[in-house]
Amino acid sequence: MPEPVNPGPRARVLIVGCGFGGLEAARALHAAPVDITVVDRANHHLFQPLLYQVATAGLSAPAIAAPVRFLFRKQANVTSLLGEVVAIDAAQRGALLRDGGSLPYDHLIVAAGATHSYFGHDEWAVHAPGLKTLDDAFEIRRRLLLAFEEAEKETDAARRDAWLTFVVIGGGPTGVEMAGTMAEIARKTLPGEFRRIDPSRARIVLVEGGPRVLQAMPESLSASARKQLEGLGVEVQLDARVVAIDAEGLEVQPAGGAAAYRIPAKCIVWAAGVAASPLGRQLAEATGAVVDRAGRVQVQADLSLAGHPEISVVGDLATAQSHAPGREPKPVPGVSPAAKQMGRLAAANILRRLRGESTQAFRYRDYGNLATIGRNSAVVDLTSPVGPVRFSGLFAWLFWLFAHIYFLIGFRNRLVVLFDWASAYWSAQRYARVVADIEERS
Amino acid sequence: MPEPVNPGPRARVLIVGCGFGGLEAARALHAAPVDITVVDRANHHLFQPLLYQVATAGLSAPAIAAPVRFLFRKQANVTSLLGEVVAIDAAQRGALLRDGGSLPYDHLIVAAGATHSYFGHDEWAVHAPGLKTLDDAFEIRRRLLLAFEEAEKETDAARRDAWLTFVVIGGGPTGVEMAGTMAEIARKTLPGEFRRIDPSRARIVLVEGGPRVLQAMPESLSASARKQLEGLGVEVQLDARVVAIDAEGLEVQPAGGAAAYRIPAKCIVWAAGVAASPLGRQLAEATGAVVDRAGRVQVQADLSLAGHPEISVVGDLATAQSHAPGREPKPVPGVSPAAKQMGRLAAANILRRLRGESTQAFRYRDYGNLATIGRNSAVVDLTSPVGPVRFSGLFAWLFWLFAHIYFLIGFRNRLVVLFDWASAYWSAQRYARVVADIEERS
Numbered sequence: 001m002p003e004p005v006n007p008g009p010r011a012r013v014l015i016v017g018c019g020f021g022g023l024e025a026a027r028a029l030h031a032a033p034v035d036i037t038v039v040d041r042a043n044h045h046l047f048q049p050l051l052y053q054v055a056t057a058g059l060s061a062p063a064i065a066a067p068v069r070f071l072f073r074k075q076a077n078v079t080s081l082l083g084e085v086v087a088i089d090a091a092q093r094g095a096l097l098r099d100g101g102s103l104p105y106d107h108l109i110v111a112a113g114a115t116h117s118y119f120g121h122d123e124w125a126v127h128a129p130g131l132k133t134l135d136d137a138f139e140i141r142r143r144l145l146l147a148f149e150e151a152e153k154e155t156d157a158a159r160r161d162a163w164l165t166f167v168v169i170g171g172g173p174t175g176v177e178m179a180g181t182m183a184e185i186a187r188k189t190l191p192g193e194f195r196r197i198d199p200s201r202a203r204i205v206l207v208e209g210g211p212r213v214l215q216a217m218p219e220s221l222s223a224s225a226r227k228q229l230e231g232l233g234v235e236v237q238l239d240a241r242v243v244a245i246d247a248e249g250l251e252v253q254p255a256g257g258a259a260a261y262r263i264p265a266k267c268i269v270w271a272a273g274v275a276a277s278p279l280g281r282q283l284a285e286a287t288g289a290v291v292d293r294a295g296r297v298q299v300q301a302d303l304s305l306a307g308h309p310e311i312s313v314v315g316d317l318a319t320a321q322s323h324a325p326g327r328e329p330k331p332v333p334g335v336s337p338a339a340k341q342m343g344r345l346a347a348a349n350i351l352r353r354l355r356g357e358s359t360q361a362f363r364y365r366d367y368g369n370l371a372t373i374g375r376n377s378a379v380v381d382l383t384s385p386v387g388p389v390r391f392s393g394l395f396a397w398l399f400w401l402f403a404h405i406y407f408l409i410g411f412r413n414r415l416v417v418l419f420d421w422a423s424a425y426w427s428a429q430r431y432a433r434v435v436a437d438i439e440e441r442s
Numbered sequence: 443m444p445e446p447v448n449p450g451p452r453a454r455v456l457i458v459g460c461g462f463g464g465l466e467a468a469r470a471l472h473a474a475p476v477d478i479t480v481v482d483r484a485n486h487h488l489f490q491p492l493l494y495q496v497a498t499a500g501l502s503a504p505a506i507a508a509p510v511r512f513l514f515r516k517q518a519n520v521t522s523l524l525g526e527v528v529a530i531d532a533a534q535r536g537a538l539l540r541d542g543g544s545l546p547y548d549h550l551i552v553a554a555g556a557t558h559s560y561f562g563h564d565e566w567a568v569h570a571p572g573l574k575t576l577d578d579a580f581e582i583r584r585r586l587l588l589a590f591e592e593a594e595k596e597t598d599a600a601r602r603d604a605w606l607t608f609v610v611i612g613g614g615p616t617g618v619e620m621a622g623t624m625a626e627i628a629r630k631t632l633p634g635e636f637r638r639i640d641p642s643r644a645r646i647v648l649v650e651g652g653p654r655v656l657q658a659m660p661e662s663l664s665a666s667a668r669k670q671l672e673g674l675g676v677e678v679q680l681d682a683r684v685v686a687i688d689a690e691g692l693e694v695q696p697a698g699g700a701a702a703y704r705i706p707a708k709c710i711v712w713a714a715g716v717a718a719s720p721l722g723r724q725l726a727e728a729t730g731a732v733v734d735r736a737g738r739v740q741v742q743a744d745l746s747l748a749g750h751p752e753i754s755v756v757g758d759l760a761t762a763q764s765h766a767p768g769r770e771p772k773p774v775p776g777v778s779p780a781a782k783q784m785g786r787l788a789a790a791n792i793l794r795r796l797r798g799e800s801t802q803a804f805r806y807r808d809y810g811n812l813a814t815i816g817r818n819s820a821v822v823d824l825t826s827p828v829g830p831v832r833f834s835g836l837f838a839w840l841f842w843l844f845a846h847i848y849f850l851i852g853f854r855n856r857l858v859v860l861f862d863w864a865s866a867y868w869s870a871q872r873y874a875r876v877v878a879d880i881e882e883r884s
Contacts, residue, residue, distance in 0.1 A: 043587060193522075434504050
């Protein structure tokens with residue numbers, strides 16, 4: 001029998017974070033002669049593109065979250081641990097956990113993702129929660145549903161109007177989805193259930209600092225998205241910068257010197273700023289890497305850090321370039337397909353290093369861009385060999401729907417989500433309209 | 443055209459609590475010329491018989507909870523409000539809300555239900571949560587799943603054993619269901635997912651102060667339930683009284699003078715004591731009614747209070763008697779069919795009073811008693827004209843399953859639950875194994 005190629009102790013691969021990047025990296029190493037540890041501070045992998053559906057009571061949490069260790073149950077070379085990595089000790093090759101332990105590694109993939117950024121106004125967080133985790137989604141669901149409950153009880157007209165004003169800050173994909181779905185809830189789901197208020201008269205406002213929504217999309221699709229939002233009854237305020245948020249509403253400064261104005265609102269959602277995990281800055285300090293303004297770590301062409309070929313950074317935590325042969329490097333967008341592709345390349349580069357081969361540069365394959373607005377409403381921008389394919393409306397919504405269900409991790413979840421959507425589609429109902437007891441949460 | 447029978451202003455019916463009793467009472471009044479207000483401190487009606495499935499990650503919360511106002515959307519004479527009633531002003535005929543408001547009534551049905559009782563040891567609550575609300579279920583789910591996660595990380599053998607010891611206190615239906623399902627999770631769901639521990643070696647202990655489990659059942663079925671529990675690998679400790687609970691475990695005093703012993707355990711669930719809502723004692727003070735040791739209000743034969751025919755108490759908050767013609771009155775058990783029947787009678791008696799008729803006494807129709815233990819395991823005790831019908835095992839489990847799905851409120855939920863169970867049955871998987879980020883909860 002021939003000797004195994006690598007007869008020494010198996011290399012230890014540590015993957016920090018089990019989002020799209022971390023999950024793909026670990027899966028890509030399923031047949032590799034390595035011992036993998038995946039550590040995440042949640043016990044589940046979250047299908048973040050549908051998180052807004054949990055926040056708007058369209059899906060239950062388990063429909064879009066699968067336990068990390070369940071996903072790896074058949075991959076014997078993976079050990080899954082629940083824990084939060086707070087620092088990388090690049091010299092000793094170990095990751096320090098919040099509870100005091102340390103995880104050693106020979107190869108490290110950092111895929112710790114991103115969180116909200118309030119642009120230096122962290123005091124806004126309590127008034128305008130963002131949407132990154134399941135807890136965030138539950139909190140937004142609670143505020144959204146309880147606002148209608150409070151409005152039903154309120155006797156003062158101005159206060160009732162504030163309870164019935166819903167503001168989403170940020171016109172990216174999450175903000176557009178949230179605003180569109182809130183409008184649907186107010187206009188389609190809740191009418192008929194209240195005796196003192198008319199939920200369909202609720203005001204839904206989307207505030208965007210730039211000149212259009214969905215700025216990653218071509219201008220024609222941004223315009224279509226705006227039109228579809230307005231068709232659902234969303235007030236779209238562009239070139240409008242938020243300058244203050246408190247418990248009773250927010251203050252908006254239009255571009256061009258017009259006077260700032262106030263919107264009284266009790267339910268405000270933050271979908272404006274993304275910041276990399278704090279682990280990025282710590283890692284940069286430990287390795288001499290550079291971080292950008294959002295705290296993302298600048299990686300080399302092969303996704304590793306200069307001077308630390310054993311450390312790769314992937315996903316939203318990385319500022320990476322796409323290297324297509326014969327073209328200028330292009331920045332990689334912060335989207336889930338990019339995170340997955342980066343995870344796969346980082347894993348493949350570990351295997352190349354184990355075999356003594358040189359690593360490969362990252363090349364992002366862009367298949368296009370989708371965003372949904374509401375029932376029957378979406379925009380699609382596909383990349384094809386014959387040029388871009390762009391469409392919007394019902395067909396775009398169906399395309400978006402099936403693409404998302406296809407990519408949902410785990411077969412059971414796909415069926416459940418399809419079922420939930422089919423029933424929601426026919427009835428305009430949202431079955432997950434459950435919030436905890438008021439006494440226990442307030 | 444003839445004049446309406448009741449040409450005055452419509453009578454105001456206030457229903458406090460939308461559990462089984464309150465929901466049935468409001469539904470029974472759907473065609474009545476009354477204005478009904480249903481107030482509950484949760485926004486949902488909860489199908490409590492399946493709450494243990496949410497706690498053990500077998501079902502998501504929305505599968506067993508429906509928004510109260512959704513349930514009444516087509517019943518135009520119902521206004522649904524979210525709020526907590528803290529006191530009844532029987533003289534002024536008003537219910538005082540925690541947030542300061544007051545709800546007037548002409549007829550009042552109090553169906554505020556029950557909560558846990560720690561028998562004077564409220565300090566145990568933090569170490570051994572009970573199971574009454576969705577929040578309770580999430581907390582137990584979190585402790586159950588995180589105990590296995592901590593065990594996987596633990597290097598000290600004694601501490602690891604404590605993480606892998608799960609204790610359920612109380613051998614009633616909830617305790618039996620919880621212990622049986624925990625054993626299934628340890629033996630069937632989790633094996634293969636851990637690399638350092640063997641979840642199937644977890645110790646599941648059911649501690650019961652009395653001489654048998656399911657004391658409301660005939661002795662033969664109690665014995666069968668115990669045998670089925672032991673078959674699933676549950677240690678059943680009978681005649682064992684809990685005398686202390688702390689963060690590291692509990693102390694148990696066997697009957698008959700044997701020495702007390704300690705069980706080191708990190709996950710402890712309280713299923714032992716039930717106390718009526720505090721509203722019961724307040725109502726008794728306000729009306730001169732009598733409460734029993736558990737705080738339940740003693741009602742008259744027609745479920746109203748002496749001197750207050752306009753106030754009825756139904757469900758777990760009431761101590762009622764069943765009045766069958768020609769027989770001695772018999773105490774009504776604290777089960778959901780009794781709560782529903784009481785709710786219906788209280789509503790019917792309001793209609794009788796409006797028509798100037800005399801009210802009727804409550805008669806409990808007992809169709810039998812079911813309890814499940816785990817997959818394929820249950821006991822059934824049916825009442826039939828030819829005597830009791832008793833069976834256990836697989837057929838009892840199927841009977842239990844379809845009975846519960848049939849009684850689930852809302853057609854969609856029935857389908858979802860059936861689907862979840864069918865898939866859980868074939869795979870031994872539990873899809874709702876999701877807990878929030880450790881950072882955010884700890």
